[in-house]
Amino acid sequence: MRGQARAFRAVLGADLRREIRTGEALFPMLMFSLVVLLVAGFAFDLPALPAGERRRLAPGILWVAIAFATLVGQARALLADREDDRWTGLLLSPLDRTLLFAAKWLVGLLLALVLEVVLVPLAVILFELPVDISWGGLAAILLLASGGLAALGTLVGAIVARLGRGEALLAILVLPAAAPVLIAGVRTTTTLLAGGSLPDAAPWPGVAAGTLVLYLALGGLLFESALQE
Amino acid sequence: MHDDRRGFDWFPLATGFLVATGAALLLWAALVYAPRERTMGDVQRIFYFHVPAATNALLAFLGALVTAVGYLATRKDAWDRVLRATIETGVLWATVVLVTGPIWARAAWGAWWTWEPRLTTSLIAWLVYVGALLVRRIGHDPEQGARLSAILAIVGFADLPIVYKSVDWWRGNHPVVFGRSGGGLAPEMLRAFLLGMLGVTLVHAGLLLFRWRLARVEDAVAAAERAADMEEGLR
Numbered sequence: 001m002r003g004q005a006r007a008f009r010a011v012l013g014a015d016l017r018r019e020i021r022t023g024e025a026l027f028p029m030l031m032f033s034l035v036v037l038l039v040a041g042f043a044f045d046l047p048a049l050p051a052g053e054r055r056r057l058a059p060g061i062l063w064v065a066i067a068f069a070t071l072v073g074q075a076r077a078l079l080a081d082r083e084d085d086r087w088t089g090l091l092l093s094p095l096d097r098t099l100l101f102a103a104k105w106l107v108g109l110l111l112a113l114v115l116e117v118v119l120v121p122l123a124v125i126l127f128e129l130p131v132d133i134s135w136g137g138l139a140a141i142l143l144l145a146s147g148g149l150a151a152l153g154t155l156v157g158a159i160v161a162r163l164g165r166g167e168a169l170l171a172i173l174v175l176p177a178a179a180p181v182l183i184a185g186v187r188t189t190t191t192l193l194a195g196g197s198l199p200d201a202a203p204w205p206g207v208a209a210g211t212l213v214l215y216l217a218l219g220g221l222l223f224e225s226a227l228q229e
Numbered sequence: 230m231h232d233d234r235r236g237f238d239w240f241p242l243a244t245g246f247l248v249a250t251g252a253a254l255l256l257w258a259a260l261v262y263a264p265r266e267r268t269m270g271d272v273q274r275i276f277y278f279h280v281p282a283a284t285n286a287l288l289a290f291l292g293a294l295v296t297a298v299g300y301l302a303t304r305k306d307a308w309d310r311v312l313r314a315t316i317e318t319g320v321l322w323a324t325v326v327l328v329t330g331p332i333w334a335r336a337a338w339g340a341w342w343t344w345e346p347r348l349t350t351s352l353i354a355w356l357v358y359v360g361a362l363l364v365r366r367i368g369h370d371p372e373q374g375a376r377l378s379a380i381l382a383i384v385g386f387a388d389l390p391i392v393y394k395s396v397d398w399w400r401g402n403h404p405v406v407f408g409r410s411g412g413g414l415a416p417e418m419l420r421a422f423l424l425g426m427l428g429v430t431l432v433h434a435g436l437l438l439f440r441w442r443l444a445r446v447e448d449a450v451a452a453a454e455r456a457a458d459m460e461e462g463l464r
Contacts, residue, residue, distance in 0.1 A: 163367045
């Protein structure tokens with residue numbers, strides 16, 4: 001039991017230290033999501049739109065940026081693991097596969113949260129969004145929906161990394177299945193931007209929580225099969 | 230593994246017979262037997278193709294779920310051969326659903342696509358299971374391909390109810406034919422529908438058996454190639 005906890009902390013610590021030293025996942029994630037905001041600004045002609053229209057489009061743009069950036073980050077991290085042959089070490093470690101999944105998921109979630117801390121204020125500035133909203137509600141939906149995306153991304157990411165492929169295949173496999181998470185994220189954010197609270201967005205926060213639980217359970221059960229040589 | 234005895238191979242003929250019988254039954258029930266619907270006209274006949282195709286896609290994906298669990302639990306190739314067949318026939322029926330649905334919707338609702346829960350869930354299921362076919366194509370190692378494909382078949386199926394419910398909450402307007410709020414069917418239409426269901430299911434059974442047999446041949450070829458390679462190596 002204590003050995004497992006130590007191994008869990010070791011895997012988590014190694015990934016986080018590597019990320020802090022190199023920024024190999026976070027840096028492309030940030031750049032990519034920034035580019036998405038920029039392209040969306042041009043594509044939807046946002047500066048020309050009235051405030052109400054901008055508020056209606058912004059959640060969708062934000063979640064497209066978050067979803068793709070999360071997958072970019074996960075594909076980077078998992079491919080780096082593969083290139084340096086870190087998987088061999090991880091597979092030889094005594095760490096239970098479910099805990100290994102949990103560690104990789106937690107890294108993915110932390111990366112997404114750091115990204116969002118930068119991205120959301122940027123979106124507020126670029127799209128002139130209201131600031132007197134329920135920030136607690138926004139934090140909650142970002143946590144739940146990013147957690148779900150990261151869980152599915154971690155499981156499918158292991159598959160994609162096994163095949164030696166990158167972001168495109170990961171997006172093809174994850175995003176259709178993650179439709180409930182995306183709808184939940186966009187709908188809740190729309191309600192919050194209109195001045196509502198988290199319960200006003202029902203049932204969407206519940207959908208985000210339900211998918212999070214489902215994807216965590218599936219990931220915990222199936223990660224072992226995805227990793228085998 | 231493969232039947233080596235010479236002689237007449239009845240298997241393709243038998244499965245071909247199933248497919249032909251089912252197709253004939255379906256076409257007769259939908260195009261000849263079924264009465265012309267009063268308001269929608271002949272377009273309504275798509276119903277006899279669309280609904281059985283959807284049912285059979287769901288059956289195939291359910292079969293894929295069971296065989297995927299069976300494969301991951303036992304790692305026996307026999308499970309994977311059925312898995313390969315069910316995912317492919319499931320994608321085929323889902324394609325039929327996705328083609329016939331918009332044609333009907335265009336005539337009935339005036340729009341090709343409506344983001345309605347069943348249609349949207351079918352599209353998402355189609356994408357997920359095409360993904361499950363894709364990972365098998367990309368990999369080099371068949372065992373790895375089988376494993377990854379099985380994982381996606383399980384994740385995809387577990388995901389579908391929540392996808393359906395989400396899209397339903399998000400948007401909704403599908404005609405409910407059966408059930409309390411449904412319009413119900415005239416007795417002749419119900420008989421045509423049941424015959425069409427039987428027809429599509431027979432076609433499905435024939436295709437599934439044929440594909441399964443093809444998987445056996447694929448595995449036999451792969452085993453023979455491995456054996457030949459090994460012999461080469463020994464020489």
